[in-house]
Amino acid sequence: MYVQHLSVADFRNWPRADLSFEPGVSVLVGPNGEGKTNLLEAVGYLATLGSHRVATDAPLIRAGAERAVVQAAVVSSGRQLVLEVEITAGRTNRAKLNRSPVPRPRDILGGLRTVLFSPEDLAIVRGDPAERRRFLDDVLVQLTPRLAGVRADYERVLKQRAALLKTAGAARRAGGAGDLRTLEVWDGHLASSGAQLLAARLELVAALRPHVSQAYAELAPSSGQLAIGYVSSVPVAAGNDTGVIPSLETLSASLLEELSRVRPQELDRGVSLVGPHRDDLELRLNELPLRGYASHGEGWSAALALRLACYELLSADGAEPVLILDDVFAELDVARRDQLAGIASKAEQVLISAAVPGDVPPALTGAHYAIAHGEISRGS
Numbered sequence: 001m002y003v004q005h006l007s008v009a010d011f012r013n014w015p016r017a018d019l020s021f022e023p024g025v026s027v028l029v030g031p032n033g034e035g036k037t038n039l040l041e042a043v044g045y046l047a048t049l050g051s052h053r054v055a056t057d058a059p060l061i062r063a064g065a066e067r068a069v070v071q072a073a074v075v076s077s078g079r080q081l082v083l084e085v086e087i088t089a090g091r092t093n094r095a096k097l098n099r100s101p102v103p104r105p106r107d108i109l110g111g112l113r114t115v116l117f118s119p120e121d122l123a124i125v126r127g128d129p130a131e132r133r134r135f136l137d138d139v140l141v142q143l144t145p146r147l148a149g150v151r152a153d154y155e156r157v158l159k160q161r162a163a164l165l166k167t168a169g170a171a172r173r174a175g176g177a178g179d180l181r182t183l184e185v186w187d188g189h190l191a192s193s194g195a196q197l198l199a200a201r202l203e204l205v206a207a208l209r210p211h212v213s214q215a216y217a218e219l220a221p222s223s224g225q226l227a228i229g230y231v232s233s234v235p236v237a238a239g240n241d242t243g244v245i246p247s248l249e250t251l252s253a254s255l256l257e258e259l260s261r262v263r264p265q266e267l268d269r270g271v272s273l274v275g276p277h278r279d280d281l282e283l284r285l286n287e288l289p290l291r292g293y294a295s296h297g298e299g300w301s302a303a304l305a306l307r308l309a310c311y312e313l314l315s316a317d318g319a320e321p322v323l324i325l326d327d328v329f330a331e332l333d334v335a336r337r338d339q340l341a342g343i344a345s346k347a348e349q350v351l352i353s354a355a356v357p358g359d360v361p362p363a364l365t366g367a368h369y370a371i372a373h374g375e376i377s378r379g380s
């Protein structure tokens with residue numbers, strides 16, 4: 001698939017911007033701080049309904065504006081689809097598909113698939129577990145848009161449980177019994193949406209595993225084996241490297257069992273202590289955890305391998321995703337640059353940002369867009 005047209009209004013530093021793209025390579029070139037990444041971020045937003053740089057929507061709205069609008073025309077298997085999201089601070093966002101409003105923004109998911117590489121990717125390797133959960137979930141919602149609904153349900157359950165745990169905990173500390181009956185109902189909700197999310201993550205990790213190992217071996221042939229695993233707070237899902245995914249019933253039963261085991265601690269702390277929101281993607285290089293052990297170069301190779309694995313997986317699943325390379329070449333050594341360029345040169349569409357044209361490997365020839373002083377001018 002490819003993005004044929006992008007237009008944004010009041011998104012980040014752009015009051016308005018319009019760009020037409022063709023399949024193949026497009027490079028946004030311009031000095032730092034001009035808004036290149038912002039444009040690529042807008043494309044990524046339509047694919048995941050999230051930014052690769054910030055966890056909330058507020059920074060995406062241009063300072064002083066009330067709402068941002070991002071719209072793209074996407075061509076997939078010869079058919080055009082127009083996706084649009086209106087991002088409003090503190091209120092529910094709205095979305096349109098082919099210019100008609102849809103009930104929820106997540107109804108546009110699946111219309112555009114992207115795999116975005118950026119300097120922030122090192123955080124997948126070095127950052128907190130939340131970074132790796134987000135990495136997994138961003139791929140999941142692109143592969144299976146329905147899961148965005150499951151994830152939203154799950155997040156609602158966590159909020160509700162936290163409120164109930166706090167009240168029940170306080171009641172118990174005051175010598176009362178606390179309303180445990182209502183809590184049990186929400187345990188059930190947590191177990192059912194949690195099990196779906198868990199099963200999907202386990203399947204994803206199993207599907208990514210061979211791609212990750214292979215991509216890493218190609219990127220860093222002398223550095224050893226990169227292996228991934230899913231670390232779970234739910235016993236039946238933990239250490240699951242076999243590729244055999246427990247059934248939803250088994251996962252849900254195991255979740256419920258753990259919840260009742262940790263009930264006293266949950267009441268003390270007022271948070272849910274078991275479930276996919278506590279899990280992690282484990283990265284091991286030659287049996288050592290990457291986090292804390294890996295060199296800078298190994299960390300980068302691992303981050304690239306993870307993204308490339310997503311690219312392979314999404315491509316194998318149907319529509320080939322748009323490859324977005326945000327200012328990554330300057331970060332990489334020559335060998336890794338060439339590897340990435342080799343893969344990118346075969347992609348249906350690659351959107352690249354770079355401070356100077358010389359940052360982009362020569363294998364990636366294509367259209368150039370000069371970006372300066374809030375203006376975009378198309379070169380060749």
Ligand SMILES: Nc1ncnc2c1ncn2[C@@H]1O[C@H](COP(=O)(O)OP(=O)(O)O)[C@@H](O)[C@H]1O
Pocket residue numbers: 011012013014030031032033034035036037038039058059060061062063353
């Ligand atoms: N919500 C916002 N409102 C106005 N300007 C913003 C907003 N968010 C980011 N910016 C501005 O965007 C610029 C950075 O754009 P970016 O796309 O990261 O640049 P680059 O071209 O280096 O990739 C900064 O000048 C920053 O102040």
Ligand SMILES: [Mg+2]
Pocket residue numbers: 036037038326327353
């Ligand atoms: Mg940038």
